[in-house]
Every structure is written in C-alpha cells, then in structure tokens.
Amino acid sequence: MSYKVELFHSLLNDFLQGESALITIEGEVLAVRGKHPATYGTLSTAANIVGKYLKLQEGDIAVLNDPYSGGSTLDEMTFIMAVSEDLLWITRRPMTKSIKTGKSIEDEGLRIPPTPLLQNGKVNEVILSAMQAHPACPTDLGGATFADWIKAHFAEMILHAQKLHDTIEATGFEITGELIEEYVELSKNLAHQRISENASGETRVDIVLDSGELLRLNLEIHEGKIKMDFGGTSAAKTIHLTESAAFGTCFHTISRYYGFTEYANSGTFSALQVTKPAGCWLMAKYPASTLKGMTSGVAALQAAIELALTHIHTKREKAMSCYSPLTVQLQNGASHIVVNLQGGKGALASKDGDSAQVENLSIEMIERELPLRVIRADRRQSSGGKGKYSGGRGLIFKVEALEDIEATWLSDLTLHRPRITKNCSHGDPCEISLDSQGTNKVLPVLGTQKILKGDILTLCSGSGGGFGKAE
Known part of the structure; x- marks a missing residue:
C-alpha cells in the first residue's frame, strides 16, 4: 500500500466519527463507519438521493430521517453536507428515543424526506419552524428545542469540515481521482483475499420470526466472492426492512467476519452480491412501518448470515x-x-x-x-x-x-x-x-x-x- 493511500485511509479514520460516511458526488463510496449494521447501506443511499435531486453546493446541508430515503428509524436524523464540490459527508445523530409501532411509517413519528435546510450559509427558518410545529416532532432534545438541536449540529459539522480542509491544506495532501481509484481497488483486492483465505462452499439457512415471516438464505462462497440469495423469503406480516438496510446488514456481517470493516467502500461492496425476491420483507415499500424491521429484522438477518458462515467455515x-x-x-x-x-x-x-x-x-x-x-x-x-x-x-x-x-x-x-x-x-x-x-x-x-x-x-x-x- 503506497504512502498516499495509507495517508488517505488515516485521514478518513480521523474524519469519520460515529455513524458516518464520505461519498463522491458521482456515488463512489469512499468509506463508511458505524456500529449499526444498516448504516453500511443506508448512508450511501441517502447521499445518492440527495446528490441526484438536491444538487448541494459546498457548505450546504440537507437532512432526512425517512427510512425510504436512506434513513434508519425516525428517532435518528441523517445530515448530508457537501464538504467540497466533489464530496458528500453523511452523518447520523440520535434524537429522543421512542418505541412507536403501527401499520404505517407515518404512525412512528415525524417523517422527514431529503430536505435542504442550510444553503449559502443561511438556515431555512420557514421549513425548520414547520418541522418543529408538527405534533409528532421530537421535543426536549437534551434540553434544546428541535430547531436549536438542528442548528447546533450544523455548527458542529461546519467546524469539523473546516478542520478537514485545514488538515488537507497544511499537509499539501490532494484527494485526486487517481488516488480514490487506487484506494478503492486495493480495498476490493483486500476483501477478495480475506474471503479466499477461508473455505468455499454453499449452504442454506432458514429462520422463522415469531411474527410469522420466513427468512431463507442461500449463501455461496466462491473465488473470493459471496453470493446471498434470499429466494424463498416470505412476504411481510409485521416486519419490513428497506432494501438499503438489508444490504448494509449483509455487508457489515461479512466484513466483520472476515476483518475488512475498516475498508467499507465501493471496492469491498463488490465482493458481495445480494439477490432478493420482489415482495419479500427485505424489500419494504412505503408506507410500511419499519421500526421492527430495523431492529428485529436486522437481528434475524445477522443471525442467519453468521449461522450460514459457521456451516461453511467449520474451523471457525x-x-x-x-x-x-x-x-x-x-x-x-x-x-x-x-x-x-x-x-x-x-x-x-x-x-x-x-x-x-x-x-x-x-x-x-x-x-x-x-x-x-x-x-x-x-x-x-x-x-x-x-x-x-x-x-x-x-x-x-x-x-x-x-x-x-x-x-x-x-x-x-x-x-x-x-x-x-x-x-x-x-x-x-x-x-x-x-x-x-x-x-x-x-x-x-x-x-x-x-x-x-x-x-x-x-x-x-x-x-x-x-x-x-x-x-
């Protein structure tokens, strides 16, 4: 690994804290960090939707919590900031936790689709006030109102982004297309190598949830690549998981198992192929409620994948x-x-x-x-x-x-x-x-x-x- 690639990897680790990601405006995922498995699929989805439809300028920030737009649960806010003309920074912050379940996502709280709130250095007070006035809007966020909480995070993000610019300027480091391409390719090779070092094979795992859903996983490992086919998985009864959250959970589980989670990007994503039948509970469609999917559904998916890996890798x-x-x-x-x-x-x-x-x-x-x-x-x-x-x-x-x-x-x-x-x-x-x-x-x-x-x-x-x- 070249000195520039190592420096770039270190820069990403220093910059990305908590549930966060850095993605190019063209949709190339440079890095994802976080503890929640769904993060590894949802943050890139949020960035791609915002990048496609909102066209943020450097310094602009958009927000969302809608699971169908790359959010997780409605009690977590996702912030998307254009840290340069080429890069989007996505970070997720928890709000007041609550358990609200229903037949519709609208029953779970205030759903916010991708919305630009900071543009040209100014907060859109009209939209922010409308959000705060909604009866389902979270209150008492650490003693702050919703609007003040949002603005405080804007201020933190601006300072953090400026530190990134200052670091790059002080070191003379330049993030070029060639560097990104080399980093992603090396990450891809690392994932294929780690997977190839272990056994190959295929297996099937079935898990039945108490709510009646069947999760069927056909897992195949061959030549450093993993295929997950969920054919046979049932339609939803009460569990609904979005497609991006399902992919994120699949990737997070295998990357932890093989030890390349710190290199979560488009390169390592390519080691995984996920196939899901239309209409199954891993392909939730609006306006289905997603809270149980993002919690219990994610847990069932993790258990199925780890069990399948255990069947194949008997020495581990x-x-x-x-x-x-x-x-x-x-x-x-x-x-x-x-x-x-x-x-x-x-x-x-x-x-x-x-x-x-x-x-x-x-x-x-x-x-x-x-x-x-x-x-x-x-x-x-x-x-x-x-x-x-x-x-x-x-x-x-x-x-x-x-x-x-x-x-x-x-x-x-x-x-x-x-x-x-x-x-x-x-x-x-x-x-x-x-x-x-x-x-x-x-x-x-x-x-x-x-x-x-x-x-x-x-x-x-x-x-x-x-x-x-x-x-």
Missing part, C-alpha cells in the same frame, strides 16, 4: 449470539424513558462468549423521571448456552411501579430456534414477565401493557449460545 465455528437488544419504553404522562438491554455473545471453540454490559443506564435518572423503583439492573443469573464453553449472559432489568405507568417493549422476535450445528447449543431467549398481585404472568415478545401501582415488571435480554460438550 462459533455459537449464535443474541444480536437484538430487548428495548422497553416506560411512560408516565409526558415523561418517558427508553432502556436497551443488549444480549450475550456466542461462545467460541476456545472460550466463553462475552456477557452483555450494562451501558448508559442511570438508575438515579430513571427513578427521578418516572414513579418507579429499580429493583435490579445487572446480568442474568443464567450462564447462557450450555457447553464446554458457555454463552455470554444477557441482562435483567426489574422495576416496581410506584404509580400506574405504561410499558412498551420490543424483543428480537426469533424465539423459533433455527437448526444449529451439533457442537453448539442455543442460549436463553428474551423473557418478559409481570408480577401483579402475587400472580406472575409471562408477556409476549412484543407489546404494550399498563403496569399498575405495586406491579413488578421483569425484562431479560437473550444469552449467547454455548459451544462443545460439557465435561
């Missing part, structure tokens, strides 16, 4: 992980909080799976905002999937209602266990239960329930699977 066999967090929204009047309980990781052939960590969970804040008492917030007592090596433990969150509150929750919806290899065992599934007046009731994997004063709600996220026979 591992147990299944619980990919989808168990998410609960607790509400009392206008106050609400959303808690995400991550699942445990699957065990490997040589070690236990990693247990989930309790992250960003302030018991003091929860008890201050809502009339409830947190009884427990830690790891489940279960050791996860059984075997010589145990699966990572999930989390438990247990609260007592001090007044009547409402709970809405969403789990991974994959209690129907897929066929796994003989060396592995399944971990514990998500569990939701309610203790009311001395009677314990197991609740469904998805739902809304009024929690009466004195009731105790217990939520447990899934555990990772175990590996090997216990001695």
Whole structure:
C-alpha cells in the first residue's frame, strides 16, 4: 500500500466519527463507519438521493430521517453536507428515543424526506419552524428545542469540515481521482483475499420470526466472492426492512467476519452480491412501518448470515449470539424513558462468549423521571448456552411501579430456534414477565401493557449460545 493511500485511509479514520460516511458526488463510496449494521447501506443511499435531486453546493446541508430515503428509524436524523464540490459527508445523530409501532411509517413519528435546510450559509427558518410545529416532532432534545438541536449540529459539522480542509491544506495532501481509484481497488483486492483465505462452499439457512415471516438464505462462497440469495423469503406480516438496510446488514456481517470493516467502500461492496425476491420483507415499500424491521429484522438477518458462515467455515465455528437488544419504553404522562438491554455473545471453540454490559443506564435518572423503583439492573443469573464453553449472559432489568405507568417493549422476535450445528447449543431467549398481585404472568415478545401501582415488571435480554460438550 503506497504512502498516499495509507495517508488517505488515516485521514478518513480521523474524519469519520460515529455513524458516518464520505461519498463522491458521482456515488463512489469512499468509506463508511458505524456500529449499526444498516448504516453500511443506508448512508450511501441517502447521499445518492440527495446528490441526484438536491444538487448541494459546498457548505450546504440537507437532512432526512425517512427510512425510504436512506434513513434508519425516525428517532435518528441523517445530515448530508457537501464538504467540497466533489464530496458528500453523511452523518447520523440520535434524537429522543421512542418505541412507536403501527401499520404505517407515518404512525412512528415525524417523517422527514431529503430536505435542504442550510444553503449559502443561511438556515431555512420557514421549513425548520414547520418541522418543529408538527405534533409528532421530537421535543426536549437534551434540553434544546428541535430547531436549536438542528442548528447546533450544523455548527458542529461546519467546524469539523473546516478542520478537514485545514488538515488537507497544511499537509499539501490532494484527494485526486487517481488516488480514490487506487484506494478503492486495493480495498476490493483486500476483501477478495480475506474471503479466499477461508473455505468455499454453499449452504442454506432458514429462520422463522415469531411474527410469522420466513427468512431463507442461500449463501455461496466462491473465488473470493459471496453470493446471498434470499429466494424463498416470505412476504411481510409485521416486519419490513428497506432494501438499503438489508444490504448494509449483509455487508457489515461479512466484513466483520472476515476483518475488512475498516475498508467499507465501493471496492469491498463488490465482493458481495445480494439477490432478493420482489415482495419479500427485505424489500419494504412505503408506507410500511419499519421500526421492527430495523431492529428485529436486522437481528434475524445477522443471525442467519453468521449461522450460514459457521456451516461453511467449520474451523471457525462459533455459537449464535443474541444480536437484538430487548428495548422497553416506560411512560408516565409526558415523561418517558427508553432502556436497551443488549444480549450475550456466542461462545467460541476456545472460550466463553462475552456477557452483555450494562451501558448508559442511570438508575438515579430513571427513578427521578418516572414513579418507579429499580429493583435490579445487572446480568442474568443464567450462564447462557450450555457447553464446554458457555454463552455470554444477557441482562435483567426489574422495576416496581410506584404509580400506574405504561410499558412498551420490543424483543428480537426469533424465539423459533433455527437448526444449529451439533457442537453448539442455543442460549436463553428474551423473557418478559409481570408480577401483579402475587400472580406472575409471562408477556409476549412484543407489546404494550399498563403496569399498575405495586406491579413488578421483569425484562431479560437473550444469552449467547454455548459451544462443545460439557465435561
């Protein structure tokens, strides 16, 4: 790898923080970074739509949260900025989290299509005010109004983009078409090499979601390329995943497995071919609701791909992980909080799976905002999937209602266990239960329930699977 290519790669790593991407105005993906699998397909879609229809000038910024235009869920905003006449920078920021499900995307909140809000250094106050006036517009974004929150992110982006320009100018570094072409080609070769170093073959995996959808994956690996054919996957019942989110999840899963996620661009994208039948739940069409697809659907897709790779690469066999967090929204009047309980990781052939960590969970804040008492917030007592090596433990969150509150929750919806290899065992599934007046009731994997004063709600996220026979 040449010095200029290494410097360019380092520049991309320094510039792209969080869920973000850099893409040429012609649609060449230079880099994508992020933790959420769907990011690797949705951000480039957002940039391509904005680049095609809005024609941003340098310094202009457009926003969107519409999943059908490259967004994720409606509680995350995607910003697209022209950092030069040739490059678009896309970044995604979370807003106030909420769980709103319905038959239509419009039931989930305020849907914003690609909209130019900053042009020639001026904010379009008319459009921004109209967004803020919408009854479904998020409120109290860290103490700021929606309009102030948007403007604050504009200011941050302008400063960050200026730092990029200053760095390029100070180093005398020039991003040329030839450099981009070399970088993308080297990335492509890296992906093909990493895939070729492992076994080739083909397999089929079926996963049935609790909502009734079938996910059927026919995976083939040959000469450094991967083909994923989802022929046989059923139509949607309640799970809808956009095409760009489905591709992003497929790419993210294989790039993590083979170790080239840091080189996510048009070159490495070419190592993957994805075929989906029209009308299946991986090809959502407006106005279908997408929240469950972006959470439970993504988790099912990750599980299917990892299971298929395990079938082919037997020397790298591992147990299944619980990919989808168990998410609960607790509400009392206008106050609400959303808690995400991550699942445990699957065990490997040589070690236990990693247990989930309790992250960003302030018991003091929860008890201050809502009339409830947190009884427990830690790891489940279960050791996860059984075997010589145990699966990572999930989390438990247990609260007592001090007044009547409402709970809405969403789990991974994959209690129907897929066929796994003989060396592995399944971990514990998500569990939701309610203790009311001395009677314990197991609740469904998805739902809304009024929690009466004195009731105790217990939520447990899934555990990772175990590996090997216990001695």
